Amino acid sequence: MSVLNKSAHELASMLVSKEISSVELTRAQLDNIDKLNPRLNSYLTVTHELALTQARQVDELRAKGEKLSALAGVPIAVKDNLTTIGIETTAGSKILQGWVPPYNATVVEKILSHRMPILGKTNLDEFAMGSSTENSAYGPSLNPWDLARTPGGSGGGSSSAVASMQAPLALGSDTGGSIRFPAAVTGTVGVKPTYGAVSRYGLIALGSSLDQIGPVTRNVLDAAMLHDVIAGHDDMDATSLAESLGSMTEAAKNDSVKGLKVGIIKELTGEGFQAGVSERFQEALELLVAAGAEIVEVSCPSFQYAIAAYYLIQPAEASSNLARFDSVRFGLRVMPEGAATVEKVMAATREAGFGAEVKRRIILGTYALSSGYYDAYYGSAQKVRTLIQADLAKAFEKADVLVSPTAPTTAFLLGEKQEDPLAMYLNDIATIPANLAGIPGMSLPVGLASEDNLPVGAQFLAPARQDARLYKVGAVLEKLLENKWSKSMLDFAPKLEVN
Amino acid sequence: MAKDQLMDYQKALDAYEVVIGLEVHVELNTNTKMFCGCANVFGDEPNTNVCPNCLGFPGAMPAVNGKAIENSIKIGLALDCQIAATGRFARKNYFYPDLAKNFQTSQYDEPIAFEGTIDIEVPSGKVFTVAIERAHMEEDAGKLTHVGGSTGRIQGAEFSLVDFNRAGVPLVEIVTKPIYGAGDEAPELAAAYVRSIREIVKNLGVSDARMERGNVRCDANVSIRPKGQEKLGTRTETKNVNSLRSIERAVKYEIQRQAHLLSQGTAIIQETRHWHEDRGATSSGRPKSDADDYRYFPEPDLVPIQPSKEWIEQLRATLPEKPAIRRKRLQELWVFSDLEFRDVVNSDLLDEIDDTVKAGAKPQAARKWWTGELARIANSEDKDIAELSITPTQVAQIAALVESGKLTDRLAREVLTCVLAGEGNPEEIVAKRGLEVVSDDGALLAAIDQVLSEQPDVLEKIREGKLQAAGAVIGAVMKAMAGSADAARVRELVIQRANEL
């Protein structure tokens, strides 16, 4: 078995036992990227030299017998909306083409301090606005399970990289499902931590009250280990939690779900969900029941307003967050025709530099905040958040974790929803409530849909600050499924034919 | 630019009632900016006190300066405001090249302090109670320099340059409720109000309060309505009036300008206006429009401020005395007449004199130096008295030298000039320049004898006990000594010698 197929925790052990060096591992990883990326477009930037330099350093430190952290030497991919010193950071937008930040995102500082070599920056929908990567100014990423399909979005670069063995680990960001949906449609694991568990400093903001950074990996333990690397309070992010939420790695070593109450969210099952998705989802539940978990049904009626609330709050916050892209201090500058005033330069730059979806959402968000409409739109949407939190609080009185399919369908075809923004938005129906409520969520692969042989994800939700519960249930279900399949999810993936 | 027509001030006040409202921005003197750890200093090289946050770089996030919150609460308390149980930052969205994020982090419907009052005494001695609507926190913008064109102003400039060192400096904006009934004293009231705010923030130690540096800036809202009319007139907002004198002039100008327009049947346009110190006039800025839809919403990157009762009380206990109380105390302490004291307050010299007295000067001497010689020099150099390079301690030292007889008034003025010229402290200057009063009676006696021998008739009169005649001799002796003699001692010696000769 190639080193590329190994999970991060396996690689970590091999590095510790010196079966392999970080340089060897990183080089193998880079070679595979060079082979696959021209086809899959998972990475926007590949940092060959930087990754190898970091790998060499960690090998030297290990040779000296220095105490290193668990994932030291394991390379990682970083979503391109996280700022990286010396590495172009575009957020998938033309307006930031060529921009090299003079500061690192806090999570980037953390992976560097844990000595994890950075392989490169992964593709995304422009400013993370989208569910397919088709809104990237640099072209879509492809799903390694079927190159005609989306690897999900916005973090399709990270999911496609991890699923195609172009990285053992990746960082994503999740505003309405941008980690979990891509994980679901690529057979990978994606976690959105509790809002505030991971610092957002250096994450190019989309919806500031919704955004959260999290791991994209091939299994639950890897996700837990990466989660432990990136979590923790940060003085640079006023919304970051003061307290530690404990070790996710420990939680992922759990082996029992006996007595665990799993709540099925009535509103997120049945109608509207692809048959093959529902089928795999039900089977997963049966495995949990057989292992001693108890299934209860819960109802969250306010979820019916979640998408509406989300598509007011997120564009509203984005309209303000993206105002800084004005050609003055960084990024693209486009001179208008005729006499140039700074106002016209700004407007021409934003016209040329933003894609259609970004402009659509900025205009929608501007509307939602504008005088006379604020109460009806933004104000009402904030109240829906309160209702959703109340529904969830009630549900968590009956259940320890909640569960639903991560998405209504498996990976859709590229181009299928591009002309219909509303259809695209509906895709996020199951993932959005967690962002509105600030609670943690995990998408875990539960098999292939019978009609298309594409991956299906199940989403677990836990109360705020109870991220560990996701790893406890996720680790057990993963083991039950792998025992049943006698292999891991990505072993089902077709061998990629590239030339 | 067409010149505005103005109505005679008294005529305007006979016909119209004046309503003013004042917005004062106070720059706090914290070590760091409002939302990041960059230094809050004036005058550094451009774009050197900046970070990803104050440059609005992607991904940067604000972190609130606790000291700035504390200072804002103190200002609120000093203005007798209520302190919000929950205060919140909000984004004020508008595009402008000096605004790095193209939104200003400010406060909207949940300001840190609201509903206060302050008593303001105007030069006539009348006291107005001004109601404070709110005091809220916000960040300053960067600084624009307009290049090209003839004036260095924005009109006609070829391009502009932006320095973000000031971006993110903490501001507290204090907004009054509309002020009615000030009548012809509205301009003076506006200036006196700003003077009081400046005094408060200076005494609180929360701001350097230097208007010439923009530490305290005032926007004056003025509207007028025909006497007896219920409905308020359309107001204009005159921006950035940056000296007390200008505030008074700008308000007066707006009253006269608006009165003329209304008398001609022309409607007042709701707009921003700019004060031009050189021309003593306001000019039209941009009209209020749809572009003023600031789309305020709660800043999602920051959490609410919920000051505890204990914290508020702790801060309240640290407040210095209120200006009105302090003034009463100082006037009693210094034994100044009402006229003398009002002159001090209106010349804006209360703090200087207080500090001079604290440095050991007698109150009357301190008052005379500041309102006399120093005010004269500042005036002749067209400077603010605060800009003169002399400290209250130095003034007190000069006063002490006069008091002890070491300097005459004339010599003291010379020493003062040397201090202002940067030659050092008064003692050093006296020593270096040999300016000390001649106290050697020998030299004096020689001069006196000389004068007396030249004026035998005067000598006779003095001997007869007509002491007022000695004045002529004293004058001549002082002249002979080139002023470096103590007049009182000369008088003593003249009488003594007249009787001896």
Place this chain on the structure above:
Amino acid sequence: MSEITPELVRHLAALARIEVSEAEVAQFASQLALIVESVATVKAAVSDEIFATSHPIPMANVFREDVVKPSLTQAQALSGAADSESGRFKVSAILDED
């Protein structure tokens, strides 16, 4: 019927400082009309007494010490700028005063 008129789209685009072509105005107007119709359901879902949640995890009083931290250098500050002069960011002439 829809409140999203081409005039409104033009106004919103101006507020958002985005130049829009007439074709875009028409396209955005029709797309936004559909989206707004859909998201407007939130209005019916709520009432006055419901609290508006702006922070998903309630927190308060997060302050930092008033201690100076290193700033960027002038070169770093200007490194991404399209144009600069004398240590400052350079922009075209500004239209309005204020």
